[in-house]
Amino acid sequence: MSIVNTSNNISDGLRGKQATESLLAEVRLTPKPGLVDRCDSGSHSDMNLALMESSALSLELMFKRIANISMNKHPSQYLRERIAEIGRKGEVEMLHATGGVNTHKGAIWALGLLTAASVFLTPFVKNSRDVCRLAAELARFPDDCYQGNRDTNGIKVQKQYNVDGAKGEATNGFPHIINIGLPMLQNTRMQGFSENTAQLYTLFAIMAELDDTCILYRGGYSALTIVKKRASKIIEHNKLNWNELKRLNKEMIEMGVSPGGSADLLAATLFLDKIENQ
């Protein structure tokens, strides 16, 4: 398989558009347990589909800025700090667009790094493994300039439960995308499932394995164990188990938990798939 795009006609605007389209595809995918989708707002009383869509659209310019500054560069401390600045500004713009609701913080992180890595070298890297490897190199540079809050929900539960969280996923090269998300998306498409069903299989495959700090923070280890077990049951046969899916949605709403990290990694999987197939 070719690992480079020899056409060289990638623009920062194209990457901004692809990142935003991936966020829109994720939020519109239905039915997703605990998450905002076309049917309901899952476990999120402060979000709905229109809010998520406005949030995604507000981020297009930020992804474009990240692509612009990263074009033809290599991972470096300098670039890490510039991209962190742009990402944090993007978080502020997101909060402005949503009236203060954290709709896409984890997605800004994952897609921001992947957007940067996808335009690093000329000819541009197109293979997902290479994009994730370069994004991990960038994520591993220290985030030294930041003087703000380091007491996030994610950091609290990472310490408490000794799990990797969003930062570890990136510094490890996005293993849940490379080893789980992309293979599941490709296999289910090859088996002839509809695009919607292929993307649902992909989400549940990620949920079955990910230590999602959103779930841990709100529901603890017991909720994470239940979610992983149920997600794997939904996809255990060659046909989605719709009864199990409905049951999980109900249970997640009752527990007040949502797989926000898995949703972010689904959006990132769709973004890499777009790049490989463009």
Ligand SMILES: CC(C)(COP(=O)(O)OP(=O)(O)OC[C@H]1O[C@@H](n2cnc3c(N)ncnc32)[C@H](O)[C@@H]1O)[C@@H](O)C(=O)NCCC(=O)NCCS
């Ligand atoms: C690393 C980030 C996500 C903070 O993570 P942290 O674990 O401290 O915090 P927080 O709980 O606030 O957010 C984590 C979010 O990540 C997602 N997530 C949760 N678990 C996981 C997981 N296992 N894997 C991937 N994503 C996950 C969820 O959406 C969650 O809401 C990030 O906000 C950050 O440090 N940004 C700095 C700006 C920057 O460097 N940007 C560069 C790219 S734009």
Ligand SMILES: Nc1ncnc2c1ncn2[C@@H]1O[C@H](COP(=O)(O)OP(=O)(O)OP(=O)(O)O)[C@@H](O)[C@H]1O
């Ligand atoms: N469709 C979706 N519905 C809900 N959340 C989503 C969706 N897609 C992605 N997410 C992710 O889930 C995270 C929001 O989940 P949650 O509200 O539990 O976050 P938190 O950071 O733990 O909490 P807080 O809102 O208190 O800051 C966002 O950062 C976002 O990236």
